[in-house]
Amino acid sequence: MALIEAEGVHVRFRDRVVLEQIDLSVPEGELHGIMGPNGAGKTTFFNVITGRVKPTRGRIRLDGEDIFGLSTHAIANKGVARSFQIMTLFDDFTARENVMVALPAFRARGFEVRRAVAGDAGLAEEADAVLASVGLGEKVAATARQLPYGDRRALEIAVALAQRPRVLCLDEPTSGLGGDGAKRLVELIGRLRGKLTIVVIEHDMEFLFSLADRISVIHWGQVVARGTPRELQQNEWVKRSNLGRFA
Amino acid sequence: MLDLLPHLVNGLVLGLLFALIALGFMLIVGLMEQINLAHGSLFALGAYMGLQFIGPNPPLPADLTTYWLQLPLGWRYALALVIAPCLVGVVGIAVEVCMRRTYGKDPLYGLLLTFGAAMVIEEGIRLIWGTRDYVLEVPRAVSGAFFFQDLIWSTYRFYAAGTAAAVIGLVWLMIEKTSYGAIIKAGAHDSEMVRALGINLSRLRLSVFVFGTILAAFAGIILAPIWGIRPHMGVDAVVPAFLVIVLGGVGSFWGAVAASILVGLAIGLSAAYASEWSLLSMYLLLVAVVTFRARGLFGKKSVLEA
């Protein structure tokens, strides 16, 4: 049963067609990779799934439910979490505060004014646990702005994880990371496999091919190729383009 | 329907005047991607400067003053129209120099800075001229009224609208037909490119800002007899300027002019029904436009949306 399903999604901004036709379905528990050249529309597709952009045509379904036209926060509350290609952390907050604000337990109390947050040990513990799972257990009290780049990337993912999502959408999580940082991320995501449904946009082929169950290639606003990593390696088109350039 | 005619005409006149007011604001937003909140107070300063030149105590050296005061009103008015805005332009230089530190950073700095500059200028106006209302004297030739179609029309408004139209046309010509204008357009489009072409970007910015200031001050003198002169008159200039840009889109010259006419007509017509509250309709219009449609009628994606 597909958790995320996109059918005939077409997105047009004024006179420019960004997504021609996207048909994609991701079953529950799958780690689905999305790759393609820059400008192909991959991030726009994420924007469509998370409700930031409303498609001109087409349907989006989450666990069978039609989420077309729902606002971003409504979709997030249905269990969709996302990380961003250009990092958007709460820079003034500490790592712990960044994560805490994503926790469902905290979100439920969003309009509470009577008690102070600082006194709540339970939330702090939960946040710290999530941070530990991404390797930031030592840096819970560091201000996000002051963390090194690799840690900030990990924090992005921690925040998304803290939402306890059903679907995790990662937009170029290894962007800007060196070999070590990327490897760390691969380990982290590898550990999440099977526990959640994950959709990853990536340029790093090694990353995708080693982790993904299936991959969709998006080019010119359409899915031009789809399959398991092995199938794609055989794919003529992928071979000919620079996309599959490694074993 | 004919009862509405004077209001329609009034609206058109007001529209042209709004276009004049918005002109300088637009150029600055276009080239420098800065919302100049000081635009309103520079507009006001222009009016006060004009007042000072035409009045009994012009800011001239003593020997010139006696000669100046002997000139007929028409001459003094015409000369003031030219000299006063230039003096205000000097103030514009000061503002632009302060703004330099904010370039390259987010537009917010420019906004807060020009906001501060606006308050400083307004306070300066209060200190020098006090808070009472003033009236700007205009030459007999353009004041008074005339009859047409059994209605009384204000001569000054037509003169003002005509001047506004002429200046708008001249500015358009400058932008389209001169090399300076071409550089401004290029700079608005891509400042890096302009710099790569060897053009001194900071001198360009300064000159455009000063030009925008001069236009604002000029508009102030033209509008003064219609709106009266008070220290706070600047607000009624900067809000329509912003409204015009939002409606007409940043970067579209004639879009802004069309938007100005629309705004003027809206206010003119609302004056037909509730004249005391007609300026209010400008604010209501801004609320409505920003609520429902922020892109503008003609413009491309604007700096306001970053």
Added chain:
Amino acid sequence: MTAASSTSPDAARLVTPTMLVLWLALATVPLWIAQAGLYPYLGVEILIWSIYALAFNLVLGTAGLPSFGHGAYFGVGAYAFGLCQFNLSPNLWVSLAAATIAALVAGILVALFISHRRGIYYAFMTIAFAQIFWTIAIKAYDLTGGEDGLLRIERPPADFGIISFDLRGNVALFYFVLAVFVLAVVGLWRLVHSPYGRVLAAIRQSEMRASHLGYPVWLYKASVFAISAALCGLAGALFAMAQHSAFPDVMNLTQSGYVVMMVLVGGGLVNFWGPVIGVAVFLLTRDVIGAFTNSWMLWFGLLFVLVVLFRPEGIAGLVKSSFERHSLRGQGLSALRLIFRSG
């Protein structure tokens, strides 16, 4: 960021040591203010404007929303107090409540229109609405007295049933306003450090991120604006009571601009107490420097420009960073940047 760091014990407290010291110090003011060459009414003014500025900073400093027309709600409160007193009931509590509610309603109305925006559009919308309210105040002569304002507003006694205080003297009024100030400070401090305040701070830093986390950003922005407006209205009511009058002046953009300047100069962008500091500096400048020269406001405006250019963390930020190793300039700068980002 106006919340104290969450690792600081103050963040969890209802009443902090700083507050106690401040209140104690303020409580002694009427005893020595005459000797300092000033006068008790100045104390009243400082407190009232402090409530106003703290309430305003909820919107600017905590939520990161640029409201340039906040004077409107202060003014609505002032007029509502007077009108209630003349037409409804002379009772102090009723009039204060009426003022707060009137300002709340005004705030909700405006919030409905502006909360889906931020940045420059938001700023201009607040200006437009302020002008709308101001125009109504000036033109609706029958209701508001127009330019002449509402005059002869009385200071009703503070009647607690068993005991009643006459507020007609400035010292008595000072202590009454101090009591309101204490309540306001406690409430605002708790609000800023509550989950709600935390979400507001998140929204200030990244609306996009906050909405992707599942927060209905619009609702938060609208509610904080309404709350702020209500509290500003209360301050306005106190002002009307103190001045015995309500004029359209308080709603004009210049006055709204003053509170923006006070908050920034005082350091409201990085510290909870910034607005209070800014108010004190402003009013002291007015009285002390204003005694020598008429151009004191000009100097304050220039100070504001300098602060924006060079030290956006303001006085509070400067003082705080002299105690800590790193400068708060980065925080001040990023606070400014976030307020005007249109994303």
